[in-house]
Amino acid sequence: MKAWQEALLAWYRKHARPLPWRGEKDPYRILVSEVLLQQTQVRQAIPYYRRFLQRFPTLKALGEAPLEEVLRVWQGAGYYRRAVHLHRLAQQVEALPQSFAQLKGLPGLGPYTAAAVASMAFGERVAAVDGNVRRVLARLFALEGASPKALQGLAQSLMPEEAHPGEWNQALMELGATVCLPRKPLCGACPLASRCRGKEAPERYPLPQRRKVREERLAALVLLGRKGVYLERLEGRFQGLYGVPLFPAEELPVRAEALGVAPRLLGEVRHALTHRRLLVEVHGAFWEGEGEDPWKRPLPKLMEKVLRQALPLLAHEGVVPLPHAKPHGVEPF
DNA sequence: AAGCCGGGGGC
DNA sequence: GCCCCAGGCTT
16 A cells, blocks of 8 residues: 555544444445435534434335335435435345445445445445545646546546555545535645645646536527617526527527517527527517617627627618617717 | 536635 | 535436
8 A cells, every 4th residue: 555545544544523424334324324425515414314314224114114204304405316216225125235236226326325335335345436536536636637437447546455445435535525625625634735736726626527518509589670679688697787588599489479570590699608608599670669779788798799790780671770889989879 | 418406505 | 695516317
């Protein structure tokens, strides 16, 4: 075992928080703790863990209880499907299977939970990789762009031969939960600080959680009236600002009919938000109403793009003269 | 691959 | 009050 691995285990033995499930041997109780800890802070999970096991002390007891009652005990813990799955699991099997592969097939057990139970309850040499472990390893080796899959493989390869798999997994997770924190890691208290390659810029390494920028197809409807453009106050995204009607692209027919217009496609606008890429079809039509000068309203950048695209095209075939770009001074519409 | 599922804690 | 956190299932 390498020095840093020894150091981590030594740190864990000294500093592990005394949690109710620490040192637990009963696979069922380990399972309950791990399912409760999915997306749930330790502090919040503890009272549920106690109540749950008090009421359902064994897998058999859980399986024989009505689902309603299981959910009542779970009430407040959130993610109630976890309780449904746990209950279904208890009805499916008489005893927990002892291998990672079999555990992973049970309801509610994905790669993490199956590995946690297999390693802690049955000593299988399988890495339990949760968000804590991914963050710790990404920082330790300064792996800025590492995929979850890569970190999973790394974690598996780092598990020392001599360590108890369950203890090793818990040591990594405990370090992530109490020292190698997402926002403000306590590097001064970290047993691995001397060999951590990421500690100079730890904020760069929760990065695996970077969500993919999703693309969204929207349609904007530019209605040109006698005095300007039909505007509405925006809700949700860009709330409080003004703009032309903006909605999912597939709603165009319904929206157009509701407004009594027959728009034609004028063009397309792309716009990037923090975690969205918007692809906006710009549709336009002439309109019975008056409308107003859009440049006198606070507009999101997206709406400026939409209007710059639409207005010249509409004006070209219309009778009303229109600004082709956002004016700098006061502009009579 | 992306959306959904609940809560708590940090700022 | 808003943002962040995150495993497993579903579509």
